Amino acid sequence: MVATAKKKDVVIVGLGWTGSIVGMELCKEGLEVLALERGDDRDTVPDFRYPNVADELKYGVRYALMQKPRNSTLTIRRTLGETALPYRALGSFLPGDGIGGAGVHWNGNTFRPMAEELRLRSYVLENFGESIISEGMTIQDWGITYSELEPYFDRFEKVAGIAGKAGNINGKIVESGNPFEAPRSGEYPMPPLPQTVDALMFAEAARRMGYHPYPLPSGNASEAYTNPYGMQLGPCSFCGFCDRFGCFNYSKSSPQTCILDALKRKPNFEYRVNAEVLRVELSPDHKTATGVTYLTAEGAEVFQPADLVILAAYQLHNVHLMLLSGIGKPYDPVSDEGITGKNYAYQMTGSTSLFFKDIDFNPFVGAGSNGIVIDDFAINRIDFGAHGFIGGSYICAGTSNGQPIRSMRLPTRTQSWGGQWKQAIKEWYGHSMSIGSHGSNMSYRDSYLDLDPTYKDRYGRPLLRMTFNWKPNDIRMTQFMKTKIEAIAKSMNPDITESDYKSNGAMYDVRPYQTTHNVGGAIMGTDPNTSALNRYLQSWDVHNVFVMGANAFPQNIQYNPTGMVGALAYWSVAAIRKDYLPNPRSLI
Amino acid sequence: MSTKVLTTTRRAFLKKTAASAAVSALPAWTHEPAPVPLEQYQSQFFTADEWAFILAATARLIPSEGDGPGAIEARVPVFIDLQLAGDFGKGTKWYLQGPHDPNAPPQLGYQSPLPPAEAYRAGIANINDWCRSNHGRPFVELSPKEQNDVLTGLDNNQIVLTSTLGVNFFDLLLQNTKEGYFADPMYGGNCKMSAWVHIGFPGARASFREWVGVNKPYPLGPVTIAGERA
Numbered sequence A: 001m002v003a004t005a006k007k008k009d010v011v012i013v014g015l016g017w018t019g020s021i022v023g024m025e026l027c028k029e030g031l032e033v034l035a036l037e038r039g040d041d042r043d044t045v046p047d048f049r050y051p052n053v054a055d056e057l058k059y060g061v062r063y064a065l066m067q068k069p070r071n072s073t074l075t076i077r078r079t080l081g082e083t084a085l086p087y088r089a090l091g092s093f094l095p096g097d098g099i100g101g102a103g104v105h106w107n108g109n110t111f112r113p114m115a116e117e118l119r120l121r122s123y124v125l126e127n128f129g130e131s132i133i134s135e136g137m138t139i140q141d142w143g144i145t146y147s148e149l150e151p152y153f154d155r156f157e158k159v160a161g162i163a164g165k166a167g168n169i170n171g172k173i174v175e176s177g178n179p180f181e182a183p184r185s186g187e188y189p190m191p192p193l194p195q196t197v198d199a200l201m202f203a204e205a206a207r208r209m210g211y212h213p214y215p216l217p218s219g220n221a222s223e224a225y226t227n228p229y230g231m232q233l234g235p236c237s238f239c240g241f242c243d244r245f246g247c248f249n250y251s252k253s254s255p256q257t258c259i260l261d262a263l264k265r266k267p268n269f270e271y272r273v274n275a276e277v278l279r280v281e282l283s284p285d286h287k288t289a290t291g292v293t294y295l296t297a298e299g300a301e302v303f304q305p306a307d308l309v310i311l312a313a314y315q316l317h318n319v320h321l322m323l324l325s326g327i328g329k330p331y332d333p334v335s336d337e338g339i340t341g342k343n344y345a346y347q348m349t350g351s352t353s354l355f356f357k358d359i360d361f362n363p364f365v366g367a368g369s370n371g372i373v374i375d376d377f378a379i380n381r382i383d384f385g386a387h388g389f390i391g392g393s394y395i396c397a398g399t400s401n402g403q404p405i406r407s408m409r410l411p412t413r414t415q416s417w418g419g420q421w422k423q424a425i426k427e428w429y430g431h432s433m434s435i436g437s438h439g440s441n442m443s444y445r446d447s448y449l450d451l452d453p454t455y456k457d458r459y460g461r462p463l464l465r466m467t468f469n470w471k472p473n474d475i476r477m478t479q480f481m482k483t484k485i486e487a488i489a490k491s492m493n494p495d496i497t498e499s500d501y502k503s504n505g506a507m508y509d510v511r512p513y514q515t516t517h518n519v520g521g522a523i524m525g526t527d528p529n530t531s532a533l534n535r536y537l538q539s540w541d542v543h544n545v546f547v548m549g550a551n552a553f554p555q556n557i558q559y560n561p562t563g564m565v566g567a568l569a570y571w572s573v574a575a576i577r578k579d580y581l582p583n584p585r586s587l588i
Numbered sequence B: 001m002s003t004k005v006l007t008t009t010r011r012a013f014l015k016k017t018a019a020s021a022a023v024s025a026l027p028a029w030t031h032e033p034a035p036v037p038l039e040q041y042q043s044q045f046f047t048a049d050e051w052a053f054i055l056a057a058t059a060r061l062i063p064s065e066g067d068g069p070g071a072i073e074a075r076v077p078v079f080i081d082l083q084l085a086g087d088f089g090k091g092t093k094w095y096l097q098g099p100h101d102p103n104a105p106p107q108l109g110y111q112s113p114l115p116p117a118e119a120y121r122a123g124i125a126n127i128n129d130w131c132r133s134n135h136g137r138p139f140v141e142l143s144p145k146e147q148n149d150v151l152t153g154l155d156n157n158q159i160v161l162t163s164t165l166g167v168n169f170f171d172l173l174l175q176n177t178k179e180g181y182f183a184d185p186m187y188g189g190n191c192k193m194s195a196w197v198h199i200g201f202p203g204a205r206a207s208f209r210e211w212v213g214v215n216k217p218y219p220l221g222p223v224t225i226a227g228e229r230a
Ligand SMILES: Cc1cc2nc3c(=O)[nH]c(=O)nc-3n(C[C@H](O)[C@H](O)[C@H](O)COP(=O)(O)OP(=O)(O)OC[C@H]3O[C@@H](n4cnc5c(N)ncnc54)[C@H](O)[C@@H]3O)c2cc1C
Pocket: A013, A014, A015, A016, A017, A018, A019, A036, A037, A038, A039, A094, A095, A096, A097, A098, A099, A100, A101, A102, A103, A105, A106, A107, A108, A109, A110, A111, A243, A244, A275, A276, A277, A278, A312, A313, A314, A315, A317, A369, A516, A517, A548, A549, A550, A560, A561, A562, A563, A565
């Protein structure tokens, strides 16, 4: 028997970054808001307490804070012809689980996309012509402009407490910021962090070559700070246990440090943990949702009625829930019809390692988002026509950690075991750095998400199936970045230089960690035939379902996604408050 | 257990402890009871034969000779035993439902029905079988050189194990060996933080604000999560 819970005005699925933002803003309307989180409750104390959190094995290697594939996973194949196999153990990406979601254990690199990225298709057509869009590439405009979003980027940066240096304030270029960024309405809420040895060396080399180094915008507080919700952050100690860990120091921007205590104080907010939403329930005409069905820790099924359903369960889970609930027609890459699952994309990264015998980098002195960046080869700086690809990268050096199991960088000529390895770890630990390219990834007809025909989850539901592979356009982009980075590296005179970039024929490998920047699958846009969500992140088909997260990206930006994800959540919730609640309907 | 591996191991072990005791000014450790010698250690997961294999194999992966502790001095085998007896060994977090494709491309990741503990059990038995058919003796009775050759053959896929069903057993063993070498000592390996001292990693100190941007050797030794200092 399915029990029916007391009706709420709003039910939010997942209490990570976007769920917390939407919860806070909708509570201001006096609505009864309930968040359902599948994982455990988590708070700085006791869950991220020092010294217990400084445990590489538990958090960095065994992924104590992340999704357990046994409970929730997907299948992956590279081509339409391959049989997808389960992602049985975590590797390439690490979805969150529990209060705070991946916002607990992210790095904190918090960017705004370039204005050009949000209207990429139009930008390409206007400047380079349709012929450079390769066969099968399905890039789109987002249906929203940078200037419309600017106040919401600003809002997210102030709530999250981002440390950085503006490069363009209202059109005026500011020294030592990023001169190529779109205009910002003001400075970052905090000054930049101090920089590690590798970042300082990179900044100097880049400047010597005429590039424009600027501090990586960071969700690691550089000083004491109080955000608009009255939440307080303290300065980051460069503890070196940041990404994959919770912050013990109240320094990392996270739902816990920036939103949740303020939200929990609201009398009209409630959250339930170990409450896994199985599906969104629809009215008989499929035009509205009536609520969601979830499982309690004890395994009881509960129907939770609500007037408004917010999916904030992370990109992959949002798309999975939409497919399982029948929201939007599933995408079919053969007929190119349908929308749910369309345009899955990832992040194209590569790096060059530089070894210096005589420099003490002290890599354990690290912060999740410490570093120096150049945007000289970013999307609005590249002549796509001349270089033969669409895309760009930010290039960066910085140190997040020197944990020896996961971050032991050795010259590849070293054997991976035996006496030589033991000698090499002493010789090279702390004597190398890396310059990375963090690049865009276009969307393609045969990179998409649907339901797996074979594998089931523990409740017997089909797993999500990902079809994704690297494509020549994006490989050309990363190979271009390799030449630029190697030139910078050479100018720094290291003893040894080694590069690692995808090259022709590279197939997606799910084993090494790459990024948890999975995007697309329920994309936003201007046309219900080519997007699952309208520009307010509202489902075109089921108007009282709004979907937060990077699933809205029609292709991936060159930057880490969360600055955009946070801004979109604020943008969407502003539209819900102003236009939707007074008159619930399709906003477009 | 083979006497051969025992003597090599014990000799290396004694030599190493004596050496580190001689150079040490390790106040935090002098009060600690000496850990049980590896030969007397009561394993939680491994059988006696398997334990002998793990002592011998890890001693080749991170040998005792040269600068810094070997796997034996760092008590890596204890770490592996405890990990396999626990959640990791049982694969409690992993999705292990079938169907399983024995010919899956390696890039699609772990595709075995075996949780790690079972992969070890099958893998060790299989390696010993291989050594018996090719050398007439189990792994522990081979010379260090022969052992290295077997491990090299596994590493570059010249020796293929049929029993571990889609697990690259060598990669798993090497990964767990390095984990045991570098993880906090509370997990049984990295004895006396010797691997951290070897490379200059300060362990759980986790506070370096005044050291940001300083290109000089960091002066303080490591601490464990339990607060011991080296
Ligand atoms: C190691 C790591 C480093 C990262 N570094 C960066 C970075 O430097 N910069 C950057 O921009 N981004 C980074 N990210 C990505 C960033 O964490 C995410 O973009 C961000 O957290 C997404 O917010 P979200 O609200 O969409 O999802 P989340 O914050 O993950 O929240 C989703 C929540 O929904 C819950 N949930 C899922 N399914 C259900 C269900 N069926 N029922 C109930 N609850 C459910 C989950 O348990 C989770 O708590 C990183 C991620 C990782 C893992």
